[in-house]
Amino acid sequence: MALVLPHSIFVHTPKTAGQWCAKVLEPEEPRFLGRHHDTPAELRKRYPNAGYLPMFCFVRHPATWHLSWYSERALIAWDHVVSTSSYNDEVLGVIAMNTKIGASSCFNEYLVRTWDHYKNHGFCSLMFRHYATGCDRIYKFEKLYEGLGHALSTWEPELNVLDRMDKTKPVNVRQKIGYAGYTKDQMKMVMEMESDACHRFNYHDLPEELCAFTC
Numbered sequence: 001m002a003l004v005l006p007h008s009i010f011v012h013t014p015k016t017a018g019q020w021c022a023k024v025l026e027p028e029e030p031r032f033l034g035r036h037h038d039t040p041a042e043l044r045k046r047y048p049n050a051g052y053l054p055m056f057c058f059v060r061h062p063a064t065w066h067l068s069w070y071s072e073r074a075l076i077a078w079d080h081v082v083s084t085s086s087y088n089d090e091v092l093g094v095i096a097m098n099t100k101i102g103a104s105s106c107f108n109e110y111l112v113r114t115w116d117h118y119k120n121h122g123f124c125s126l127m128f129r130h131y132a133t134g135c136d137r138i139y140k141f142e143k144l145y146e147g148l149g150h151a152l153s154t155w156e157p158e159l160n161v162l163d164r165m166d167k168t169k170p171v172n173v174r175q176k177i178g179y180a181g182y183t184k185d186q187m188k189m190v191m192e193m194e195s196d197a198c199h200r201f202n203y204h205d206l207p208e209e210l211c212a213f214t215c
Contacts, residue, residue: 002043002055003030008155009055012037013131015068016058016141019171021148024164039091040134056151057131060141061207062124062194063187069124070102070110078103091130098123108186115189125196138201 001018003010003025010025012018014037022030033050034043044051060068078099101117104110114123132138137154139147145165152159182190187206191198198204 001036002033002038004033004050004053005030005152005156005159007053008151009033009043009050009053010151011040011043011055011057011131011135013057013059014127015065015072016060017144017171018058020144020168021058023171024148024161024168025159027164028159028161037091037131039130041130044134054136054155055134056137056139056155057135058139058141058144058147059128059132059197059201061203062122062197063182063190064141064207065124066111066114066190067107067182070104070107073099073103074105074110091127094123094126094130111186111189115193119193122194122196124194125200128197128201132200140201142207 001012001022003012003022005025005028010018010021010030012021033047038046040055040057043055059065097117098114102110102114102123104113117123118126137151139151141147148165149162152161
Protein backbone atom coordinates (compact mmCIF):
# COMPACT_ATOMS: atom_id res chain seq x y z
CA MET A 1 0.00 0.00 0.00
CA ALA A 2 2.30 2.72 -1.23
CA LEU A 3 0.49 6.05 -1.07
CA VAL A 4 1.45 8.57 -3.70
CA LEU A 5 1.17 12.12 -2.41
CA PRO A 6 1.88 15.19 -4.55
CA HIS A 7 5.61 15.22 -3.79
CA SER A 8 6.42 11.95 -1.98
CA ILE A 9 5.48 8.29 -1.53
CA PHE A 10 4.64 6.58 1.75
CA VAL A 11 5.84 2.93 1.77
CA HIS A 12 3.99 0.53 4.07
CA THR A 13 6.40 -1.63 6.07
CA PRO A 14 4.31 -4.49 7.55
CA LYS A 15 3.20 -3.98 11.17
CA THR A 16 4.18 -0.32 11.46
CA ALA A 17 0.76 1.42 11.55
CA GLY A 18 0.52 1.80 7.80
CA GLN A 19 -3.26 1.54 7.78
CA TRP A 20 -3.49 4.26 10.42
CA CYS A 21 -1.32 6.50 8.22
CA ALA A 22 -3.59 5.73 5.28
CA LYS A 23 -6.62 6.69 7.35
CA VAL A 24 -5.03 9.99 8.33
CA LEU A 25 -4.16 10.75 4.70
CA GLU A 26 -7.44 9.48 3.22
CA PRO A 27 -9.12 12.92 2.86
CA GLU A 28 -6.16 14.04 0.75
CA GLU A 29 -7.13 11.37 -1.80
CA PRO A 30 -3.67 9.88 -2.25
CA ARG A 31 -3.17 7.46 -5.12
CA PHE A 32 -2.64 3.85 -4.11
CA LEU A 33 0.28 2.33 -5.94
CA GLY A 34 1.21 -1.32 -6.34
CA ARG A 35 0.44 -4.16 -3.98
CA HIS A 36 -0.34 -3.70 -0.31
CA HIS A 37 3.29 -4.16 0.76
CA ASP A 38 5.44 -3.43 -2.27
CA THR A 39 9.03 -2.44 -1.50
CA PRO A 40 10.80 0.70 -2.79
CA ALA A 41 12.82 -1.42 -5.23
CA GLU A 42 9.66 -3.03 -6.58
CA LEU A 43 7.84 0.28 -6.89
CA ARG A 44 10.70 1.89 -8.79
CA LYS A 45 10.92 -1.11 -11.11
CA ARG A 46 7.19 -1.33 -11.84
CA TYR A 47 6.34 2.38 -11.79
CA PRO A 48 9.31 4.36 -13.17
CA ASN A 49 7.22 7.51 -13.52
CA ALA A 50 6.58 7.54 -9.76
CA GLY A 51 9.97 6.19 -8.75
CA TYR A 52 11.67 9.58 -8.85
CA LEU A 53 9.62 10.83 -5.89
CA PRO A 54 11.23 10.64 -2.41
CA MET A 55 9.97 7.71 -0.34
CA PHE A 56 9.56 7.33 3.41
CA CYS A 57 8.59 4.48 5.71
CA PHE A 58 8.45 3.40 9.35
CA VAL A 59 10.22 0.71 11.36
CA ARG A 60 9.61 -0.36 14.96
CA HIS A 61 11.35 -2.10 17.85
CA PRO A 62 11.88 -5.76 16.87
CA ALA A 63 10.36 -6.96 20.16
CA THR A 64 7.01 -5.27 19.56
CA TRP A 65 7.22 -6.02 15.83
CA HIS A 66 7.51 -9.76 16.50
CA LEU A 67 4.56 -9.62 18.90
CA SER A 68 2.43 -7.76 16.36
CA TRP A 69 3.47 -10.11 13.56
CA TYR A 70 2.75 -13.21 15.64
CA SER A 71 -0.66 -11.85 16.71
CA GLU A 72 -1.75 -11.23 13.12
CA ARG A 73 -0.50 -14.57 11.83
CA ALA A 74 -2.10 -16.49 14.70
CA LEU A 75 -5.39 -14.70 14.05
CA ILE A 76 -5.49 -16.01 10.46
CA ALA A 77 -4.20 -19.45 11.47
CA TRP A 78 -0.83 -18.84 9.78
CA ASP A 79 -2.34 -18.81 6.29
CA HIS A 80 0.17 -17.01 4.06
CA VAL A 81 -1.90 -17.62 0.92
CA VAL A 82 -4.08 -14.59 1.69
CA SER A 83 -1.00 -12.42 1.29
CA THR A 84 -0.05 -13.41 -2.25
CA SER A 85 -1.62 -10.27 -3.70
CA SER A 86 0.11 -8.07 -1.11
CA TYR A 87 3.81 -8.90 -1.45
CA ASN A 88 6.34 -9.39 -4.21
CA ASP A 89 7.80 -12.86 -4.70
CA GLU A 90 10.97 -12.16 -2.75
CA VAL A 91 9.21 -10.91 0.40
CA LEU A 92 6.49 -13.54 0.06
CA GLY A 93 9.21 -16.19 0.08
CA VAL A 94 10.52 -14.83 3.39
CA ILE A 95 6.99 -14.89 4.84
CA ALA A 96 6.30 -18.38 3.52
CA MET A 97 9.46 -19.65 5.21
CA ASN A 98 8.50 -17.98 8.48
CA THR A 99 5.03 -19.52 8.22
CA LYS A 100 6.57 -22.93 7.67
CA ILE A 101 8.94 -22.77 10.61
CA GLY A 102 7.16 -20.31 12.93
CA ALA A 103 3.51 -21.44 12.91
CA SER A 104 2.69 -21.88 16.60
CA SER A 105 -0.18 -21.78 19.05
CA CYS A 106 1.69 -19.64 21.58
CA PHE A 107 4.14 -16.76 21.38
CA ASN A 108 6.96 -18.55 23.21
CA GLU A 109 6.89 -21.44 20.74
CA TYR A 110 6.90 -18.98 17.84
CA LEU A 111 9.97 -17.21 19.24
CA VAL A 112 11.88 -20.45 19.80
CA ARG A 113 11.13 -21.71 16.28
CA THR A 114 11.96 -18.36 14.73
CA TRP A 115 15.21 -18.17 16.69
CA ASP A 116 16.24 -21.63 15.50
CA HIS A 117 15.98 -20.54 11.87
CA TYR A 118 16.84 -16.83 11.96
CA LYS A 119 19.32 -16.51 14.84
CA ASN A 120 22.11 -15.43 12.48
CA HIS A 121 20.23 -12.89 10.39
CA GLY A 122 16.89 -12.05 12.04
CA PHE A 123 13.43 -12.32 10.50
CA CYS A 124 12.43 -8.77 11.42
CA SER A 125 15.80 -7.51 10.18
CA LEU A 126 15.23 -9.20 6.82
CA MET A 127 11.78 -7.64 6.49
CA PHE A 128 13.02 -4.18 7.41
CA ARG A 129 15.88 -4.46 4.95
CA HIS A 130 13.41 -4.92 2.09
CA TYR A 131 11.44 -1.79 3.02
CA ALA A 132 13.97 0.61 4.50
CA THR A 133 16.47 0.09 1.68
CA GLY A 134 15.59 2.61 -0.99
CA CYS A 135 13.65 4.96 1.29
CA ASP A 136 14.91 8.52 1.61
CA ARG A 137 13.69 8.86 5.20
CA ILE A 138 13.04 6.17 7.80
CA TYR A 139 10.93 7.03 10.83
CA LYS A 140 10.12 5.13 14.00
CA PHE A 141 6.73 3.67 14.86
CA GLU A 142 7.35 4.70 18.48
CA LYS A 143 7.26 8.35 17.36
CA LEU A 144 4.51 7.93 14.80
CA TYR A 145 3.00 11.40 15.04
CA GLU A 146 6.37 13.14 14.92
CA GLY A 147 7.56 10.98 12.03
CA LEU A 148 4.53 11.44 9.84
CA GLY A 149 4.41 15.13 10.72
CA HIS A 150 8.07 15.58 9.77
CA ALA A 151 7.66 13.74 6.46
CA LEU A 152 4.65 15.84 5.51
CA SER A 153 6.23 19.13 6.58
CA THR A 154 9.34 18.22 4.55
CA TRP A 155 7.64 17.16 1.30
CA GLU A 156 3.96 18.06 1.64
CA PRO A 157 3.87 21.41 3.51
CA GLU A 158 0.52 22.28 1.95
CA LEU A 159 -1.18 19.35 3.69
CA ASN A 160 -2.59 20.06 7.16
CA VAL A 161 -3.26 16.79 8.96
CA LEU A 162 -2.12 17.47 12.54
CA ASP A 163 -5.67 17.74 13.92
CA ARG A 164 -6.64 14.63 12.00
CA MET A 165 -3.82 12.61 13.60
CA ASP A 166 -5.21 13.34 17.05
CA LYS A 167 -8.70 12.29 16.01
CA THR A 168 -7.80 9.12 14.10
CA LYS A 169 -8.20 6.00 16.22
CA PRO A 170 -5.72 3.08 16.07
CA VAL A 171 -6.37 0.62 13.24
CA ASN A 172 -5.98 -3.18 13.29
CA VAL A 173 -5.08 -3.53 16.97
CA ARG A 174 -4.73 -7.29 17.40
CA GLN A 175 -5.70 -9.46 20.32
CA LYS A 176 -2.54 -10.98 21.79
CA ILE A 177 -3.30 -14.69 21.32
CA GLY A 178 -1.19 -17.03 23.42
CA TYR A 179 0.91 -14.20 24.85
CA ALA A 180 1.67 -13.89 28.56
CA GLY A 181 4.41 -11.26 28.42
CA TYR A 182 8.07 -11.31 27.44
CA THR A 183 10.51 -13.01 29.79
CA LYS A 184 14.05 -11.66 30.14
CA ASP A 185 15.37 -14.67 28.23
CA GLN A 186 12.92 -14.09 25.39
CA MET A 187 13.84 -10.42 25.20
CA LYS A 188 17.53 -11.32 25.06
CA MET A 189 16.74 -13.84 22.32
CA VAL A 190 14.98 -11.24 20.18
CA MET A 191 17.65 -8.58 20.68
CA GLU A 192 20.40 -11.01 19.68
CA MET A 193 18.49 -12.43 16.74
CA GLU A 194 17.60 -8.94 15.47
CA SER A 195 20.98 -7.34 16.16
CA ASP A 196 21.10 -6.03 12.58
CA ALA A 197 17.83 -4.06 12.92
CA CYS A 198 18.68 -2.99 16.47
CA HIS A 199 22.02 -1.60 15.36
CA ARG A 200 20.83 -0.04 12.13
CA PHE A 201 17.83 1.72 13.69
CA ASN A 202 19.29 2.32 17.15
CA TYR A 203 17.04 0.05 19.19
CA HIS A 204 19.06 -0.89 22.24
CA ASP A 205 16.63 -0.53 25.15
CA LEU A 206 13.59 -2.49 26.22
CA PRO A 207 10.41 -1.03 24.67
CA GLU A 208 8.64 1.09 27.25
CA GLU A 209 5.26 -0.54 26.68
CA LEU A 210 6.73 -3.97 27.43
CA CYS A 211 8.69 -3.06 30.56
CA ALA A 212 5.83 -3.66 32.97
CA PHE A 213 5.08 -7.06 31.47
CA THR A 214 8.60 -8.47 31.30
CA CYS A 215 9.51 -10.87 34.07
